[in-house]
Amino acid sequence: MTAGSANASANSTDDSEPLLPGLIGRSPAMQDVYRITRQVAPTSATVLLTGETGSGKELIAKALHELSRRATGPFIRVNCGALSESLLESELFGHVRGAFTSAHENRTGRFEAAHGGTIFLDEINSVSYTLQVKLLRVLQEQEFERVGDTKTIRVDCRVVAATNRDLVDEIETGRFRDDLYYRLNVVPIYLPPLRERTSDVPLLVEFFLRKYAETNRRPLPQIQPEVLELLQKYEWPGNVRELQNYIERALVFASDNMLTPDLFPPHVRGVAEARLAKSKYRSYEMMCRDLVQMALYGSSETDNLHERIVSTIERELIQQVLKTSGGTQTKAAMRLGINRNTLHKKMTELGLDAN
Ligand SMILES: Nc1ncnc2c1ncn2[C@@H]1O[C@H](COP(=O)(O)OP(=O)(O)OP(=O)(O)O)[C@@H](O)[C@H]1O
Ligand SMILES: [Mg+2]
Missing domain, CATH: 1.10.8.60 (Helicase, Ruva Protein; domain 3)
Structure with missing residues (x-):
């Protein structure tokens, strides 16, 4: 008996009820996904979601948050592919007034906003090599500085990342740091294509x-x-x-x-x-x-x-x-x-x- 079918019998009371909030599908492959999601959700482990476009990575990221002890805290999504390197840096870490020409005010970053909750780094493969170093530090030490500041800020947030590119390929072509990959890939969850x-x-x-x-x-x-x-x-x-x-x-x-x-x-x-x-x-x-x-x-x-x-x-x-x-x-x-x-x-x- 596969893990999937074991789950199916344990949960087969009502076929219309989702086995995970917001997620439809009872195939053995998806039941494996639900099982890992439930197991890892209550922990602080970093999760790396992989899978083709439209396969449900964001839904799993949200479920990880909702099923965790942090559920009452914030869930913050950052689309790393949508911003240029400098904008992404200040989006993630915040900046102080005068850090760059258009920095007219102090600004808190998304990591600070996610304190006590979950930060979902979507399209992580788009993060530049330089910014990857800074991310690695947050993942390892839970600390960083706002752009233009020397004061160190500590945060307590769970990191979930997603990619629709194969990060191992990206490492081979020199676009992704292997140390960051290992730090992100503590628990990998693969969303099977439909x-x-x-x-x-x-x-x-x-x-x-x-x-x-x-x-x-x-x-x-x-x-x-x-x-x-x-x-x-x-x-x-x-x-x-x-x-x-x-x-x-x-x-x-x-x-x-x-x-x-x-x-x-x-x-x-x-x-x-x-x-x-x-x-x-x-x-x-x-x-x-x-x-x-x-x-x-x-x-x-x-x-x-x-x-x-x-x-x-x-x-x-x-x-x-x-x-x-x-x-x-x-x-x-x-x-x-x-x-x-x-x-x-x-x-x-x-x-x-x-x-
Ligand atoms: N198992 C599912 N049950 C119900 N809706 C789903 C499921 N999987 C995906 N969806 C829906 O399909 C759409 C795409 O899902 P989602 O945004 O999670 O995909 P993704 O893997 O993050 O895609 P991309 O890589 O393009 O960002 C969303 O509207 C989502 O609600
Ligand atoms: Mg997505």
């Missing part, structure tokens, strides 16, 4: 359907069995996030309260080559084509077709660019080639959270 746990697909589909039916105040649609079959065959390069997005879109265009195969993009249905977009423009192009197809063939409603397609595409585009810009609107506006006020206005119109 294609390796297809038994979780039906549960995830149902979970997201319920979620989006509720937010859109629509009745819960029926699922045609062929839908589950094709979704279990697909490769899911974007993992659970990709599944979540397709379910949300399918629900938008579903008619007769029924989830049918034609509501999913051709490459998911296996009728078009499953290409991974080479550039972000290509992926947007594909996304637009998929959406238009869905609107034309997937829905009997043709009212306001143009408006519906345009706003759906615009919404998806802005959400994705904001995400890859670490939530910074100025950066996202630059990437989109529009001005910041226009972006803000569009976000308000589309009901996207302006924070």
Whole structure:
């Protein structure tokens, strides 16, 4: 009997209850993840989360916090990939007034903010080599200085880090320090890709359907069995996030309260080559084509077709660019080639959270 199946029988009282808060899926591979998460959560051990994009690393980071003695303390996430080296340094450690030209005030860093709680260092592979030295010291000694200051600050926070790059490869190419890697990798947790746990697909589909039916105040649609079959065959390069997005879109265009195969993009249905977009423009192009197809063939409603397609595409585009810009609107506006006020206005119109 595997550890996973042992857990399954111990927890098999209610199949709709998540085994870990916020996490859906009961495959043996995920049960191993839940078991390690529960074991390590109450300790102070540093955890390194690895796994492909969209596989649930951030959810596990939050669960580690919520299941720890620090749960009443803060959970602070820092996206290390979203900031330049100097901005990240002052974000993490804080700075004193006058430390650099734009440092008009003293500022506390995220490590101080995480005192008594958990700091989640996301995309740790993006941290520069120099800053890695400073991080190593915090991990080893729990102390650091604010940028421009000599006073040493001590903090008590649990470190959870995540990477979607293989850090061993990064060490080999000289981009990541091996001493920091060993210090971070005290307890590694690997999130398996969705294609390796297809038994979780039906549960995830149902979970997201319920979620989006509720937010859109629509009745819960029926699922045609062929839908589950094709979704279990697909490769899911974007993992659970990709599944979540397709379910949300399918629900938008579903008619007769029924989830049918034609509501999913051709490459998911296996009728078009499953290409991974080479550039972000290509992926947007594909996304637009998929959406238009869905609107034309997937829905009997043709009212306001143009408006519906345009706003759906615009919404998806802005959400994705904001995400890859670490939530910074100025950066996202630059990437989109529009001005910041226009972006803000569009976000308000589309009901996207302006924070
Ligand atoms: N097992 C799961 N159950 C429910 N939702 C999930 C699960 N795994 C992932 N998700 C959802 O999928 C999305 C992506 O998950 P998450 O942000 O944790 O992935 P990630 O591994 O951090 O991805 P990235 O490397 O791109 O940052 C989120 O909306 C999350 O809520
Ligand atoms: Mg993440």
